[in-house]
Amino acid sequence: GYNGLVFNHGKVYEAQIRFVRQQMRSFGQGGGPWEQRVIGLIEELIGDWKARLGPSGTGLIKTLKNALFHVVNNIFFLMLEGNTFKREDPEPPMIQNLLRGMVLSMGQPMTFLLNACPGLQSIPLLGRLAEQHCLRMGRDYHAFMKTRVAKARAKWEANPDDDSCILYQLFAEQKRRMANGDKKVFNDEEVNATAADLVLGGSESPKNALLYALCWLAKYPAEEERCQAELAEKVGRERRVVWSDRPRLPYLW
Numbered sequence: 001g002y003n004g005l006v007f008n009h010g011k012v013y014e015a016q017i018r019f020v021r022q023q024m025r026s027f028g029q030g031g032g033p034w035e036q037r038v039i040g041l042i043e044e045l046i047g048d049w050k051a052r053l054g055p056s057g058t059g060l061i062k063t064l065k066n067a068l069f070h071v072v073n074n075i076f077f078l079m080l081e082g083n084t085f086k087r088e089d090p091e092p093p094m095i096q097n098l099l100r101g102m103v104l105s106m107g108q109p110m111t112f113l114l115n116a117c118p119g120l121q122s123i124p125l126l127g128r129l130a131e132q133h134c135l136r137m138g139r140d141y142h143a144f145m146k147t148r149v150a151k152a153r154a155k156w157e158a159n160p161d162d163d164s165c166i167l168y169q170l171f172a173e174q175k176r177r178m179a180n181g182d183k184k185v186f187n188d189e190e191v192n193a194t195a196a197d198l199v200l201g202g203s204e205s206p207k208n209a210l211l212y213a214l215c216w217l218a219k220y221p222a223e224e225e226r227c228q229a230e231l232a233e234k235v236g237r238e239r240r241v242v243w244s245d246r247p248r249l250p251y252l253w
Helices: 010-028 033-053 058-083 092-106 109-118 118-122 122-157 168-180 188-219 221-234 243-250
Strands: none
Touching: 010 168, 010 188, 033 058, 033 168, 058 168, 058 188, 092 122, 092 188, 118 168, 122 168, 122 188, 168 188, 188 221
16 A cells, blocks of 8 residues: 555645645746757657658557657656656656556556555455456556655765755655654655656646547647647747747637
8 A cells, every 4th residue: 555646635645735736837837948858858759750650641649659658758757857768768668568557457446445445455355356456557666666766866865955856856855844853744655656646647647638639639620720820820830839828829728
């Protein structure tokens, strides 16, 4: 069992979600170098998609899904730990498989029951079902994220003034709370679980939302033309859309 943002409640959850929202707003809606790095990753997505697309658009959906996962994953890990992956690195397919398994296992009602009541895992039948259907992928995923958090912590401890990513700020918040006697909100277990929940929610949901939006535009070309017309009028065709353009794009937003 673990807690984190998914299974916590009460004051611990309120403190965690308040801190996470503040950090996500700072990084996700920030301008300057962060925005430019994200735009660079999107440029990479477009180039990668074009390079891998077969003749006459063959393999469109599969290619788009893979390219979307790669760039969304990179954007989120850039914010979380200041790191991105190359396509040939071993981590991207590993993360994709672990996240897919987590999403499938979270559809099992047994997952919530056994996380809420870990003692039930000692019952032979329930323990076997949990191992087969619910918790195996969860354990693998959380073990992977625990390793990522440990590596990030080692880098941060060498330079504790560095606040360039969400995990570094989380470590600083943990240290501050521990110094004030708060060992519950962000102890080591909660830091690991919170990081795992952030990746799960920050990678799968945006990827699926973007894929759905692109498929919807392809199905309704009139809506695509309306979006393109608004972009051409309000932004122009000489540059990419940036966060500050949002107030001028009511239909797209």
